[in-house]
Amino acid sequence: MANGKRMLRFAAIMIALVGVLGFQMEAMGMLDMAEKATGRPDVIMIDTIAKLESLEQSAAVFEHDAHTKALKEQGMSCNSCHKKDAEGNMTLAFNRLEGEGQPELSASELKDIYHDGCISCHVESGDKGFKTGPMVGECRSCHQAKPEIVAERVEAGMDNTLHFIHWDSKIIPADAGEQTNCGACHTVYDETTKKAVYKKGEEDSWRFATVYSPEEMASLSTREVFHNQCVTCHQTLIEKKAERSGPVDCASCHEAKKVEVREAENAKSVKAMGELPRLPRKQPDAVLMMAKVEGPASEKATGMAPVAFNHKLHESEVDTCNVCHVQGVNAPMDKSFKAMHDVTSDMSCVGCHAKEQKKPECAGCHAARPITKANSEATCKSCHNAAQPAPGATKEAMQAEAMTLIASRPASQAMVAINDIPETVTIGVISDKFEPSKMPHRKIVLSMAKGMKDSPLANTFHATPEAMCAGCHHNAPASVTPPKCASCHAKPFETEGKPGLKAAYHAQCMSCHTEMKLEKPAATNCVACHEKKAN
């Protein structure tokens, strides 16, 4: 019993201690721990057999770039893990051939391939004295339920510049009898010959047309298609010791930072070049876009006036053809109202233009415009201003008509005569605690004009000289002598959307400065605009 007593006493003391400690630690916030896994672009979660049976262990965490690097250091190559098929092309699957003519592997066979392949190599490199990976029995080192490192990839993509680097490259040989090398990548599977062939003028993204048969396509994900095509080709070039080759590591295409660096470098070289050459696919310079007619086509052309579309200009303004040709360049465009006018979509005309308006030099005025204004009736005519083509007009004739209209668009910003722009405007109607504010009106207008210089979008859409004035002098007829602010704005909270005069002034200046990222004067620095009244 004496023992029991001692034990009990001890237990009581321990509990009291833990209690005090707990209270203390809690008060110091030590009990909350933050857990966050780090992200890497090369993390592959190996769960190949998940397709065949339910997983016993969690998927294995595999860092591809770390292995590529280690192999290089140890004098080994990709072949250590990736076999070559009959044609000498490297396969992407681990230690086996896949696809047509290859045996279907069972789950246990697959398991053995991975376990034997990985562990034997780890053992070997360990024996050679290198830092190595997990061995037999260290299951949890690979099969982690809550991985410390997780995959974090950006989508890889072929933008115009990258595309140019490929089609301009002399390393990729030109197609037979052609100046261009498009056929190296843009082959299309031909049903009759059962082979991938190149058809000039019908090139399209691999997303929509590929070198594979439809059956094979069904079993491949877009990811696999791209990796099969890009990485294999790059690898072949590297093995051939070509002058230049694309990346075979994960990070170069999928790590945000590396992609950013690459894009910056590419942009620099484009700038040095002047401008990026157009794709040699015979795109039209201009297109007359007709509004889609719902229901049976009537004999006479009706409905909304067509839009003259400057195809050449837009080619250089977007990253890839797919931005607009969302179904591929060979497919017909979706001409529905929504496809062209959805302000929330990056792929519609209106949406993309609205995105442009988010640039600081535009946003000062445009951010204040409600979303409904983008598609309001008054704005239709700014695009839909071409004449209806004669029935039966040829494609070329329509393109020529569009060209003419485009050529007539202003090449510079329409401006009010400089003397008609008041140099300063003194705002003092509600001057109370502060002196009137002397606003450098002309300076503001000129700096706005500077921001839209050389912007075809601005030049085209700010067609009249007064259009620019409407940025501040809104909701009033465009005029060089707009009505005073106080003619609409009076007391606060009388009509929603119509602030009181003080708030109207402040909002107009401050919001514009914020949107245009003008740091000075700070919105809270009252005396920068109006001196404090001496009492």
Next chain:
Amino acid sequence: MLRRTFLGLLGAAGASVALPTSAKAGGKSFGPHPDTQAVLFDATRCIGCRKCELACNEVNQLPAPDKKFDDLTVLDTKRRTDEKTYTVVNKFQGKTSPVFVKKQCNHCLEPACASACFVKAFKKEPNGAVSYDASVCVGCRYCMVACPFEIPAYEYDEPLTPRVMKCTLCAPRLAEGKLPGCVERCPKEALTFGPRDEIIKIARARIAAYPDRYVDHVYGEREMGGTSWMYISGEPFSEIGMREDLGTASAPELTAGALAAVPIVVGMWPVLLGGIYAVSKRKDKIANDERVAAVKDALTRAGEEAEKKLHEQLSKAEVANQRRIEVEVKKAVEEALAPKEEEAETGEEES
């Protein structure tokens, strides 16, 4: 609760989302008073100039702060309302630029402070203000525990007459037909004042007009049963120091269950306990009766047995043995009675 779930719940409330909230009890529902005024704070408009703080300080004749109101370095530390400050503006880092959020009493439709106060010092006035009456306040600070927005502040340095301090919605100014001090002074109309149903419509209209500028949620429309001070923002509210896990149940609803149990206890406990008492008492009585009966029984049985024995003995034995037998019988009777009597003695009780 996750924000998504929370919004989901809001969505589940369906068509009533756009309507003013109403608390429910026993099939009855209570909308806010038709005269309820409200203020909308638009975080996208606030520039963090602290003019509202200045106005509040002047209007309510609060003590001067340590740092002047035009000193914007104050914004670098997160603050809350205290006994000398009815409203504070805090700065948060938004996605691109700093975001400022004004904090003050939200003037709940179903105020937690009023529900918590045991002297009814807080009251939701018809004009929307939640008023405080210092003349009855005991200073228990339960209102501060109850307030989900952490608003009421206490005069900890007052030894004998501490008050709870909080925004009054400038009720005295409203009575004169003026705007609340902060609303009037705001240079950007980041604060909009008006009848609550109008204010909700305005908030919704702004979100609809600039969908990518705002988060599609009017904070305070339903939070804690709805408030008279509502917020719209371009940043998720949880990023700008406002809790999104408060739920929509109002304070009186939260305590309704516990309060409802009280009268039931009063009604049924005496019955239950009286019943238990009566049963235990009766059990005692029965046990007692049984004991008495047992004693009697034992007595008679012992007597009978003794007599029988006596007869047997008598018939068999000689007269000489008779005296010895008598003594033995007497002993046996005594033995049989002794323990029972002892028990019976302790059986009695006081009542």
Next chain:
Amino acid sequence: MSVDTIAAEKKSLFTPFNIIAGVILIAGLIVTVMRFTGGLGAVTNLDQNNPWGIWIGFDLMCGVALAAGGYTTSAACYVFGLKKFHAGVRPAILTAFLGYALVVFALGYDVGRPWRLPYPLFVQQGTTSLLFEVGLCVMLYLTVLFIEFTPALFEWLGMKKIRNTVVKLTLALTIFGVVLSTLHQSSLGALFTIAPSKLHPLWYSQYLPVFFFVSSICAGMSMVIFEGTLSHKPMHHLMDEEYLNNHDGLILGFGKAASLVLFGYFSIKVIGLAYDNNWHYLTTGYGAWYLVEMLGCVALPSFLYAIGVRDRNITVIKWAAGLTVLGIIVNRFNISMVAFNYHLPSAERYFPSWGEITISLFVVTIGVVVFRFISTRMPIFYEHPDYKGEH
């Protein structure tokens, strides 16, 4: 304080108990002056985010829970007819009465304007407040306890007639006592149901009132055992045969009951956890602390009680009682302080100041001194010779 008090009084005032008590009382008086001249800010660590500190968390929450011995013992004796508890009733009632009196006394420090404490009853009734409920019940129960205690007082004063009248009311008073205790014990827990956003989900539950009520029963029974142990030595000479003879029986009886009720308490806490689906919090830091409370301060004492009762081992039961009392204190601290405002950064959290601790000790010391004063003079541990065996 294992000194024979009467002898000590005769000998010298400077016994260790008196010295410690004296120091605490003097320190308490100094802090009292500071509190009523400088305000709460001068002596407490309370701030705008943490309006309630240990004066509520310990003095009120724990004080009320630990004074639950009054109603549990008297209910066991008078309502459930368990006569062996009779000798324990008076000490329990006295402790409860002093406990509640001190709770009210301590509230005088905590609330801003203590003289307004009757306001909620007589001036303006905030009937939707759970604190109103608590206040009303505490006031009524204090009265009930006082009346229940008066027989001892009248016996001491020799006022026979009035003593006998009061004794006749015993049953009614006991039932009132249980009703009022049920209400305010549970309402103390329900105080926090209004703030689901501030109390950590592991501790917040709509069942809080039930948890508080059930745990108060455990607290009451454990406190009777615990305090019987404490007062056994210094008061031994005052205890009559009935008390001493029944004491072990009382401990065993209460031990058995406490074990069962603790088991029930543990069960409903688990139900609360499941009802709000809070399992995932168990793996966090707060979860660990919650498990310490649940396993170390509920499950363990329940089991220890059971062992003690089965083996008729009084020592183990006493340890279990101590652990339960500690557990109740931990629980009340958790709800009113540790898990309260869990969302705030650690710099804004509350930790008691020396002034607050001093006053809490001061209040406890007053309790002990008054208990000693009364129990050495009035018939608490023994039956008054005039009314011997009258029960």
Next chain:
Amino acid sequence: MEFFNLQDYYTFTKGTVYLIMGAILVGVTLYWQFLMGGNKKDD
């Protein structure tokens, strides 16, 4: 009587209920006496 919020409504109803509770406590005592005070012999 019209209430515009739940809080006021509850204040009113709870106030009534508290009064009833007081009445119950007194009433149950008296009723107990009445119930237990009959002919003692037949219990």
